[in-house]
Amino acid sequence: MGKKIFFSILVVIFLSGSSYSQDKKKSAKSDGPKISKSDTLKKEKKVKEDLHLFDSDEIMHISLRFNVATFLRKKSKTDYLDAVLTFKPGEKDSIGTNIKLKSRGEFRNLNCYFPPVELNLKKSEFKYADLDKIKLALQCNTGTEYEDYILREYLIYKLYNVLTDTSFRVRLLSVDLIETQKQKKPVKQYGFFIEPLEMLAKRTNTTIIKSLALNQKSIIQKSVDRVAIFNYMIGNYDWAVPGQHNVRVLKSLSFEAQALGIAVPYDFDWTGLVNASYAVPADNVGLPSIRDRLFVGICRTKEVYKKDLEEFIEKKDKFYSVVRDFPLLNQRSKQYIINYLNDFYSQIEAKNDITNTFLNSCKKF
DSSP: OHHHHHHHHHHHHHHHOOOOOOOOOEEEETTEEEEOOOOOOOOSSOOOSOOOTTSOOSOEEEEEEEOHHHHHHHOOSSOOEEEEEEEESSSSOOEEEEEEEEEOOSHHHHHOSSOOEEEEOTTSSOOOTTOOEEEEEEOSSSSHHHHHHHHHHHHHHHHHHHHOSSSOOEEEEEEEEEESSSOOOOEEEEEEEEOOHHHHHHHTTEEEEOOSOOOGGGBOHHHHHHHHHHHHHHTOOOOBTGGGBSEEEEEEOSTTOOSSBEEEEOOOSSSTTTOOTTOOOOTTTOOSSTTSOOOOSBOOOHHHHHHHHHHHHHTHHHHHHHHHTOTTSOHHHHHHHHHHHHHHHHHHHSSSOHHHHHHHHOBOO
C-alpha cells in the first residue's frame, strides 16, 4: 500500500507541477550514476492511473545525469547506459529516479552531435500506466540555430494535432545533460518527449499494425490523404507507408471499423518548414532545395483532392495561431513559418490550383 501511495505522489508532482520537495541521497559507482530510494510520502487522496503527461503545453524541466562522453562517442542503439532522470516541478524541487538510456534514430544518430534518445523506465521508481520506454528528441547540436530547429519540429507535431487526435502528442522540455565522469557544466538545450505508440493506441482505441508490407491503399482514404497533404504543406517528401517509414499504422477497434489502417506521421526535421542546414534532398528526388515541396500521396480525382483540402482550409486560422502564440520562437522564425504556410494556401487559391500539382507527382496504383 505504501508503494502505491508513493507512486501516486510522484505522479502528482511530475504532471501537475505541484510544489513538493524531497531529500535524495546519491552514490557514484563506476558503472554509472545511482540514487537511493526516496523516503515514503503519505497522501490520503488517491490518484487516477490515467496520467496526462501530454495534456499540458507548459515547458517541463528535466535533467539526465550519465556518462555523456561515452554516449556521444559510441551512440549505441543497442547498449543501455545507466542514468539518473530528474524532473524539476519547481525551482528548488526535484524528483530523481534511476533509468537506462541509449541512442536511437538513423540520420541524426550518424550526423548530429546529440542523437535522439530512448529512455528505459522499466526498472525505475517512476513507472506509470505501463509506460516502459519513451522517446526524447534533442537538439542536433548546441547553439541558437539548432535550438530553432528543435522548436520548429515540436511545432509541426502541434500543427498535426490540430487536424486529428490520432496523432503523436509531444511535451516540450528544457533539458540539462550532466556528465558524471568529469566536472563540467551541464549542457542545456531544448527537447521534447514523444508520446509512445502504445499510449497513442490506448488513447484512440486502436491497435498497432506492425506489418511493413503495406501501401497507401492499405490506409483509410481520408487518413492517408490527410497525411499526404499535411506533409506537402510542411515540405516533407521523406515518408512512405511501405516499410512504415516515418509513418506508423494503427487500426480502429470500434465495431464499425473498416479493415483499413490509420496513418500517423512523425519525424519532421527533414522538412522545408524546419529548413535545417543539414537537410539536403536526395539526388533521386529532383528537388533543388528542402524548401521545395513534392506531393507523394496516392492519385485521386480533382474532386477528391478538393474535398480533402476543405479540412486544411477550415483549420487555417488555428494553424497560424499555433505558430503566433508559441512564445519561444523569435519573430524572424515565426515569420518564416507563416510565409511558408502562406505559400501553401496561395497554391490552393491560385487559378492553376494545387490539385494539378498533386496530379503531376502522385503515386498510381
